[in-house]
Structures are given as C-alpha cells and as structure tokens.
Amino acid sequence: MIYIIDDQITYNSDDCTLTHLSTQETLSLSISSGRLFEQLLNSQGEILARETLLTEVWDKYGLRGSNSNLNQYLSILRRALAAYGCENLIITIPKIGIRLNTEIKIERELSPAVVREDESGEAPSETAVSSQDSPAICPDPVMADKVVKKSFLSVRQAIFAIVMLMLLGSAFWYFTISESAEKNSSMNTIKLQGGCEAVIIQGMDVFEQKSLDKQILEILKENDQSCVPGRRIYFDKNTSLTTADYGRTILSACNLNSSGHIVSCDSFYYLDWRMF
Amino acid sequence: MLTLTLAALLLVIFAGINHFKTRPDDLPFRCSAFSRYDLSRHDGEKINFAVSHDLRFIDFKLGYLLLNGQVTFGDKVTTLNRRIALSAGNKIDSDTYRYKIRTVITATNDTTSDAVFNLLLSEITLDPDYLQLDIMQIDKKTYLVGGPLSYLFTCQRY
Numbered sequence: 001m002i003y004i005i006d007d008q009i010t011y012n013s014d015d016c017t018l019t020h021l022s023t024q025e026t027l028s029l030s031i032s033s034g035r036l037f038e039q040l041l042n043s044q045g046e047i048l049a050r051e052t053l054l055t056e057v058w059d060k061y062g063l064r065g066s067n068s069n070l071n072q073y074l075s076i077l078r079r080a081l082a083a084y085g086c087e088n089l090i091i092t093i094p095k096i097g098i099r100l101n102t103e104i105k106i107e108r109e110l111s112p113a114v115v116r117e118d119e120s121g122e123a124p125s126e127t128a129v130s131s132q133d134s135p136a137i138c139p140d141p142v143m144a145d146k147v148v149k150k151s152f153l154s155v156r157q158a159i160f161a162i163v164m165l166m167l168l169g170s171a172f173w174y175f176t177i178s179e180s181a182e183k184n185s186s187m188n189t190i191k192l193q194g195g196c197e198a199v200i201i202q203g204m205d206v207f208e209q210k211s212l213d214k215q216i217l218e219i220l221k222e223n224d225q226s227c228v229p230g231r232r233i234y235f236d237k238n239t240s241l242t243t244a245d246y247g248r249t250i251l252s253a254c255n256l257n258s259s260g261h262i263v264s265c266d267s268f269y270y271l272d273w274r275m276f
Numbered sequence: 277m278l279t280l281t282l283a284a285l286l287l288v289i290f291a292g293i294n295h296f297k298t299r300p301d302d303l304p305f306r307c308s309a310f311s312r313y314d315l316s317r318h319d320g321e322k323i324n325f326a327v328s329h330d331l332r333f334i335d336f337k338l339g340y341l342l343l344n345g346q347v348t349f350g351d352k353v354t355t356l357n358r359r360i361a362l363s364a365g366n367k368i369d370s371d372t373y374r375y376k377i378r379t380v381i382t383a384t385n386d387t388t389s390d391a392v393f394n395l396l397l398s399e400i401t402l403d404p405d406y407l408q409l410d411i412m413q414i415d416k417k418t419y420l421v422g423g424p425l426s427y428l429f430t431c432q433r434y
Contacts, residue, residue, distance in 0.1 A: 164285070171289045201420065201427060223312065234420065236427045248426040254418070262418040267311035267429035271399070272318055 003041050004107040009084045013038050014111050020084040027080055032057055032065075033073050040090060045102035047093055074098065192216060194227030201236035215273070216251065223268050225253045232256055234265075237273070249273035305333040305411070307419055309431035315395050324348040325396050327356060331409075331421070331431060336365045339375055341407065343396070347388045357383035358393065362407060374408040377401065399423060 003011040010019045016034030018027045029037065035057045039048060050070060057073075058065030074090060081089050089101050100106070186203040190213070198216050216235050220227055227233070234252040254265040313325040327345030339362035347354045358380055365375035380397075402408040402424045410422035417433045 167286055167289060174290065199414075234414065234430055238426045250427045250429070252420075252430040254415075254430065262415040262430075262432070264432065265309065265418065265430040267309060269311060269313045269399075269428060271313075271315040 002109040002111050004109065005081075005089065006086050006104045006106075009081065009086050011037060011041065012111060013041075018080055018084065025084070027083075029077070029080070030073075032063070032069075033076055035061075036070070036073050037077055040098065040100050041106060043100060045100055047097045047099040049097040053098065192227050192233070195229035196227035196231040196233055198233040198235055201234055215249075219249070219251045219268060219270075219273070220253065223251075223253075223266070225266065230256050232262065247272065303333055303335050305331075305433065307331050307421075307431035307433045309421070309429045311429040313396060313399065315399065321350045322348055323350075323392070323395060325356065327396075329429065329431065333362075333365065333373060333375070336367075337363060339363075339365060341400070347392060347396075349388075349392050354387040354389075354392070355385055356388045356393065357386040358388075359383075360397075360401075360407060368408075371412050372408065372410050374402070374406055377405055377407055399425065400428060 001013045003013070004021075005011060008021055010021060011017070012019070013034065016029045016031060016037075018029060019025070036053060039053060039056050050067060053070055054065040054067075058069070074092070078087075078090055081087065086104070089104050091099055091101050093099060186201075188200040188203050190198050190200065190204075190209060192198050192213055194217075198212070200212060204212060212235070215237075216233055217227065219225075220233070232254045234250075234254065236250050238248040249270040250267060252265045252267040254262040257263045307329075308331070309329045311325075311327060311329065313327070315323040315325070325345060325347050327343045330340075330342035330344075332341075333339040341360040341362070342358075343360070344357050345355075347356050360380050361378040362375035363378040365373055368374050380393075397404070400407065400409075400423050408424055410420075410427075412420045412422070414420045414430065418430055419433060420430050421428050
C-alpha cells in the first residue's frame with residue numbers, strides 16, 4: 001500500500017520507504033518504525049492507546065516493546081516527516097495515546113504488487129481490507145530471512161531437477177547409442193527391390209550396391225525367400241580365390257515383428273557363391 | 277554435498293544400465309538357428325547341410341553345439357544329429373569365445389559319415405580341437421555368429 005501524505009510525501013508500506021515527492025528523496029524506515037507508522041496511517045484519525053501500539057508493533061512479533069521504545073520511534077518518525085516538510089502529523093495526547101492529525105490529507109493507493117494480485121482475480125475489496133487490516137506490512141526480519149532461504153532452496157531444487165533431467169537424458173542417450181552401436185558398427189543398410197531392407201555386415205562402397213542387390217535377390221530367389229517390407233536381410237561376403245566366385249557368402253533372411261525387432265531368421269551359407 | 281549426490285546418482289544410473297543391458301557374455305548363453313550350408317564347389321559335387329543349431333555356453337567350463345538336420349552329398353541324403361561337447365572355454369576378446377572340443381557325440385539316428393561331417397566342422401571350428409565363435413548382437417535377441425573364416429548364421433537367443 002502506498003500512502004500519499006499531504007501531497008508531499010509518499011509512504012510505501014511494502015518496503016517501508018518514505019519519499020519526498022518534490023525532490024524524490026527516499027528514506028528507509030526500520031521495520032518497527034514502518035509498522036508503527038502503518039498502524040497510525042490506518043487509524044483513520046482515531047486515538048490509538050500506547051498499549052495497543054506496543055501490542056501491534058512489537059508483542060505480536062515476539063518482540064518486547066516499551067514506552068521509551070515507542071517514544072523513540074515516534075520521535076524518529078516525526079523527524080523524518082519534518083525533514084520532508086510535514087510537521088504535526090503525529091499528535092500525542094497525554095496519558096491517552098497517539099493519533100494522526102486529521103487535517104492533513106492522507107490518500108491511499110495500492111502498490112503495484114497488490115494491483116497485480118487484483119488482476120489475477122482476487123476481489124479488490126478483500127485485498128484492500130486485508131492490506132488495511134494487516135498489522136504488519138513490512139516483512140518481519142525472521143520471515144524475510146525465511147523467504148530468502150526458501151527462494152534459494154527452490155533455485156537449488158530447480159538446478160537439481162535440471163541436472164537430474166540432464167543425467168537421465170544422457171543415460172538414455174548412452175543406452176540408445178551403445179545399443180545401436182552394437183547393432184550397427186560398420187554395417188550399411190540398403191533398401192532392395194521388393195521392399196525389404198538389407199544390412200551389409202562388412203559395409204560397402206557406393207559402386208558395389210548394384211551388384212550386391214543382384215546377388216542378394218538371387219540368393220533369396222534360389223532359397224524361396226521373399227523380399228517384402230517387414231523382412232530384414234543380413235548379408236556378408238568374403239573375398240574369393242577366383243574372380244568368378246564371391247567366396248564364402250552368408251545371407252540371413254529375418255522376419256521382424258511390429259516393433260521392428262527380429263523374431264526369426266533363416267541363414268544360407270555358401271562356400272563359393274556362384275557369380276554366373 | 278550436491279555434487280557428491282549427483283556423482284553418486286550418475287554412477288548408479290550408468291552402473292544400472294550396464295547391469296541390466298543384455299550382453300552375450302551373460303552366461304548361460306543359449307541360442308537357436310536354422311541354416312543351410314552349401315559347401316559345393318563350382319562345378320563340383322553337391323554338398324548341402326540343412327541343419328538346426330542349438331548353441332549353449334552354459335558357463336566357461338561347459339557348453340555344446342547341437343547340429344541336427346539333413347545332409348545332401350551328391351545324390352545321397354543322410355541324417356545329421358551330432359553334439360559337439362565343449363569344455364574349458366574362455367572369452368578371448370569382447371565378442372569371441374573359444375571352447376575346447378571335448379568330444380563329438382553322434383546320435384544313433386545319425387547316418388552321415390565323419391568325412392562329410394568334417395566338411396561342415398571345418399567351416400565352423402578353428403581346428404579339430406577348438407571351437408571359436410564370434411558372437412555379435414545385431415538386435416534385441418538376435419546374434420550374428422561367426423566362425424574363424426566368415427560369419428556362419430544368425431541365431432535367436434532364448
């Protein structure tokens with residue numbers, strides 16, 4: 001809540017600051033001074049008994065206030081206000097209590113933080129009442145410390161969560177990579193006429209592909225095997241002793257399940273696969 | 277403290293992955309396959325083996341390779357049913373296992389001559405005394421099995 005006092009001074013109860021409007025000079029009040037000033041500003045000119053102020057400003061927060069404390073803080077407030085050109089705002093009524101000078105105009109504005117709360121859907125009247133009735137607008141030092149600690153903890157927790165996610169991600173990556181590395185190593189996969197895929201175990205160069213296609217399809221045909229989608233062929237050949245043969249050749253025709261894993265294979269091994 | 281916790285977590289995660297990942301060296305390793313071996317030479321006599329394999333590495337002391345099927349040698353068709361009993365095995369590199377061939381046990385219904393069977397045996401084994409197989413995982417439960425000369429067959433682990 002921001003209080004505008006006599007169009008000269010503003011008091012922001014959120015951060016306990018007094019601002020001189022014409023010079024924009026700012027003065028920070030102590031937490032207890034701020035609480036005391038807030039009590040007075042919300043009193044609507046009524047007389048506040050010393051006991052009430054001691055309770056509201058100190059006792060409620062686990063602190064022990066005294067009359068001399070109260071006098072001291074009142075004096076601080078008076079001096080601060082006087083420095084900004086506002087005198088006689090706080091009036092002491094001997095043996096009864098303290099009240100504000102009702103001849104001095106005091107306006108209230110919601111501070112930006114409270115305005116945001118309103119925008120987020122809370123009832124404005126409720127907010128205004130609660131902020132007016134609130135005995136402590138300024139953060140208690142213990143509370144403030146807790147808030148700082150809490151926010152620090154949540155930052156740590158967020159970092160921890162991010163690091164954990166990264167760890168899990170890298171673990172998943174490691175698992176996938178190591179699994180696919182096992183599968184692939186130097187293998188090349190090509191698509192064959194018919195729709196099946198052929199894995200060339202030892203890899204191949206680009207010039208080989210056509211002759212490999214032909215050879216694989218011939219071996220499949222010779223062994224009554226189809227090349228249709230959902231089948232994967234593993235193929236390997238070794239150097240032959242003659243240029244007319246391929247040498248030791250292996251072909252495994254595998255059937256895949258719906259998730260792409262092999263369920264069964266038939267293997268064909270040739271000591272000397274015939275080229276012609 | 278946080279760093280230590282993270283390091284410990286990292287260790288646990290990666291150790292867990294490595295622990296639960298299926299690897300061929302998780303003995304016992306059992307896999308089965310069907311394969312046709314055409315060992316004919318160009319313009320030579322027809323030599324075909326159509327066999328089912330059951331490969332079992334029970335542990336590093338014990339294992340076997342069961343070969344069961346049909347052999348065509350020229351015009352003659354015979355039955356093959358032999359078990360290559362293995363012992364004293366070890367893993368000689370990341371995916372190669374070598375076992376000593378303790379004995380080859382011929383079933384009573386096996387009608388294939390040793391000379392013909394040895395043609396197949398020489399393709400599979402390192403020499404008459406050792407079986408050396410490369411076992412490479414190519415899919416979740418599928419392994420490519422290679423002999424000393426070339427890859428031989430793919431088998432499904434069970």
